[in-house]
Amino acid sequence: MLTAVFMFAIMDSSIKHLSQGYGNFELACLRCLSSIVFLSVPIAWTGAWRSVRPANFPLHLLRALLGIGMLGAFVYAVRHLSMAETYSVLLCAPLLMTALSVPILGEKVPLRRWLTIGVGLGGVIVMLRPSATGFVSLAAAAAAVATCCYALSAVLVRTLGRTNSSAGMVLWFLILVGLGSGLLAAPGWRGVAAADWSWLVVIGITGALGQYGVTEAFRCAPPAVVAPFEYSAILWAFGIDWLFWSVLPSAIVIMGATLIIGCGLFIIWDERRATTLAPMAAASPPP
Numbered sequence: 001m002l003t004a005v006f007m008f009a010i011m012d013s014s015i016k017h018l019s020q021g022y023g024n025f026e027l028a029c030l031r032c033l034s035s036i037v038f039l040s041v042p043i044a045w046t047g048a049w050r051s052v053r054p055a056n057f058p059l060h061l062l063r064a065l066l067g068i069g070m071l072g073a074f075v076y077a078v079r080h081l082s083m084a085e086t087y088s089v090l091l092c093a094p095l096l097m098t099a100l101s102v103p104i105l106g107e108k109v110p111l112r113r114w115l116t117i118g119v120g121l122g123g124v125i126v127m128l129r130p131s132a133t134g135f136v137s138l139a140a141a142a143a144a145v146a147t148c149c150y151a152l153s154a155v156l157v158r159t160l161g162r163t164n165s166s167a168g169m170v171l172w173f174l175i176l177v178g179l180g181s182g183l184l185a186a187p188g189w190r191g192v193a194a195a196d197w198s199w200l201v202v203i204g205i206t207g208a209l210g211q212y213g214v215t216e217a218f219r220c221a222p223p224a225v226v227a228p229f230e231y232s233a234i235l236w237a238f239g240i241d242w243l244f245w246s247v248l249p250s251a252i253v254i255m256g257a258t259l260i261i262g263c264g265l266f267i268i269w270d271e272r273r274a275t276t277l278a279p280m281a282a283a284s285p286p287p
Contacts, residue, residue: 004213009236030070032178034204052168064176070149082141094150123259161219
């Protein structure tokens with residue numbers, strides 16, 4: 001997950017660079033198609049095409065629909081917000097994953113974690129900066145939509161991972177999202193400028209590596225355990241904003257991000273504590 005987060009930070013900054021010249025869904029399509037190229041090479045090299053055959057295709061389609069919404073909304077958000085502002089809203093995804101794991105995966109979440117989730121979502125409200133003239137900006141709302149879509153998609157990976165390989169889930173996600181976003185972008189499609197192809201290469205490589213890493217992470221471990229490692233993204237976002245756009249995070253962004261990260265770290269600590277205590281409780285003799 002840590003490697004995936006680093007790859008996605010590079011990819012997202014490249015998308016932000018290109019976002020001023022291309023539509024939301026066109027960039028989403030180009031992001032997927034460029035990653036397919038680099039993902040297909042190792043699959044073809046090893047002859048592992050059988051391992052990527054999809055099982056439970058309706059869930060793949062549902063995940064693709066969520067992916068289209070996620071990427072389209074994210075491109076809009078990152079076009080108008082700084083990396084740190086966009087990522088700060090996205091940081092609540094681990095909290096949503098913990099909540100969604102109850103109805104979708106049947107996992108149990110104790111009351112203390114529900115309270116923590118509520119506090120963390122309060123941190124998101126702080127960063128959205130509601131006002132009397134308008135509850136949130138369109139860009140902040142787009143970031144919130146991208147977060148919800150991502151959280152749902154990540155939880156679905158736990159179900160798909162029981163019958164699909166990581167490479168298969170990544171490949172079909174990229175294919176279906178690329179086709180869907182391409183159809184939506186077709187009416188206003190703009191040709192790629194020669195100077196932008198190098199950026200697409202960077203997006204393709206980092207997107208493929210990041211997508212594989214996050215899929216493998218969520219396939220192998222519960223969302224409540226894996227997701228908090230995504231908080232390392234905020235450090236990359238602060239650094240990228242300062243290095244490439246000379247933008248420093250505001251105090252309200254730092255305050256909200258700190259609140260959300262603190263809640264996420266509490267959840268992972270509580271999950272580990274419960275995992276450690278469960279075998280001890282089972283082994284102790286009844287009174």
